[in-house]
Amino acid sequence: MYNSLWLNYKKLSVSDDFEKNIADCLCNVCFVSFDENNPVFLNAKKEIETAFSVILDRKINFCSNENEMKNGLFINFTPEKDLGKEGYHVFSTDKGYSIEAGGYNGLLYGIFRFIELLRLGKLTGNVDEKVIPDNPLRMLNHWDNMPGDIERGYSGNSFFFEDNKVLVNDRTVMYARAVSSVGINAVVINNVNVKGEASYLISEKHYEDLRNLSEIFNGYGISLFVSINYALPMEYGIETADPLDERVISWWKERCSEIYENVPSLGGFLVKADSEGRPGPFTYGRNQADGANMLAKAIAPFGGIIIWRCFVYNCRQDWRDTKTDRARAGYDYFHALDGQFEDNVVLQIKNGPMDFQVREPVSPLFGGMEHTNQILEVQIAQEYTGQQRHVCYLIPWFKEVLSFNTHMNEASVADIVSGRAMGNRYAGMAAVCNTGNDFNWTGHDLAGANLYGFGKLSFNTSLSSEEIAYDWARLYMASAMGEESFKKINGDRITDVTVEILMKSWPAYEKYNAPLGIGWMVVPNNHYGPDVDGYEYSVWGTYHKADCRAIGIDRTEKGTGFTTQYRKENAELYSSADTCPEELLLFFHRMPYNYILRSGKTIIQHIYDTHFEGAEDVEYMSGLWNTLKGLVNEDVFERVTARFEHQLMHSKEWRDVINSYFYRKTLIEDEKGRELY
């Protein structure tokens, strides 16, 4: 059982005006000049039929000759216009409405958006929306394992795998519809940690299922990708995985040829190499470009691409070693290889240099490579941001990352990953996905906003977080109640409350988490809940080094030198505590607790205050949520209420554990005399 996410179409008849001017008009739909056998066309048409027949509660008449129709919705194939294959233009005309698209993906996106505009009540007045997606690749990475579990999955088990088999069923179709409705065009179905049966996902045993899955995906404009085990040839009796060894090279060529014979539309491979125990080219004294290029050459004849992750670091560090710095690793391994990758290799770079903490600086690899295809990797699976038990709307965070000026020719991260800055064809955004086989797909209903939002943002990076939150809240939360909730008062109330909660949630989470960008005060391994010293006594190299005098890591030139990996302007900004953005102060600097921040507060007082405030913010959000009782769908209300109860308790635990840790280290009292344990 599963719900239909934000595609839960309900009858919508909000006013006489709607009935007369919109509903009557939209009963007539004309598709002009499309290939009526194209699978994307067929799905697009089906979507209109499904949506309109429910929303308008009328029979829909289709035609393909525009002269046959006086008014209605006209959908035109316009490859000659400047929309590319994925852009669309929706506008009102004196005969009703038009959607223009230059390709089948554009058609699908235009139709999905048109249905949204209809449901959002935005089809009144003069409609004119033309969008060409900013990012060529808009990707979801699932960390699903073939036995059926999900690494860092917080919403049930996999719907792609069970008992080491690939699942292809009606849920697959629902998934494809939903993610393509927000513009996703590439999906990796399996975990980057490729182990066990997953090594053999690209083998005869699973080709048929992969082909069936890819056909469903293709019908929604999505390319199927798989994560592979870099050392796979060794599972087939070759003694080495050295990328320069002829046996390895020809093994991959043959395997690629076999795969494409069976799964012709496969997009390519995602690879995690030389990281956290995964094999890679380092074992053979080769570099990351050697490894990626060998695979790229093998897959190129079939039009495939290699997405190669830059999350490469040594996860064993002695705490006394003050020079080694995990934050440096990505740049240290990849920067010098700029320009050496094949055209069909794309490097996938996590937003920060560490690992999806609630706050990190942007990775210096963005702006550090001028001749390499790049994808930004973010994580909507809330591994470090409350594991979908806490509400944490991450789109504002991603917007900050995208707008970061790398000072490489003044390009922002958005400019680089869109391909605009360097004119590259392969570029984009990927999110580690937050779905599972729970009824509501994302465990926390409000986490659905991150799935919807990631797609929307990667399609159009200039949308604001609020706009995205508003549309999602209206489509999912308000529409769950159907017609009644769309009526002015309830619909607006539900939407406004939901948007307010979403927009408060990431700042609140940051307040009760580790302070000022230091990160990693979380329980090791499962990454849930506070454990200030949990990682301090492990070898992962994520130390905060808090003692009774100071906290933070000196990452300036005098320290680990991480700041020098940025372009001059950013290196200077981060090098001095006076100019360093304060939310990142302890990431870059080791500071005494009585250092005075720009707010006039000492660091220690800031820690106390933010932790009290964070828990209060949760109390406020949860109170707001309670005002929706009786207004939103009862199931949704109960599920979210239960999660808020937990978040309330858990945010207080975070507050108390962090505050008492620092109180006991420093013995400095809270100026406001609140209870510290």
Ligand code: GCV
């Ligand atoms: C898939 C972190 C996570 C791991 C994850 C890894 C990665 O270390 O905790 O679960 O592995 O990142 O991104 O590869």
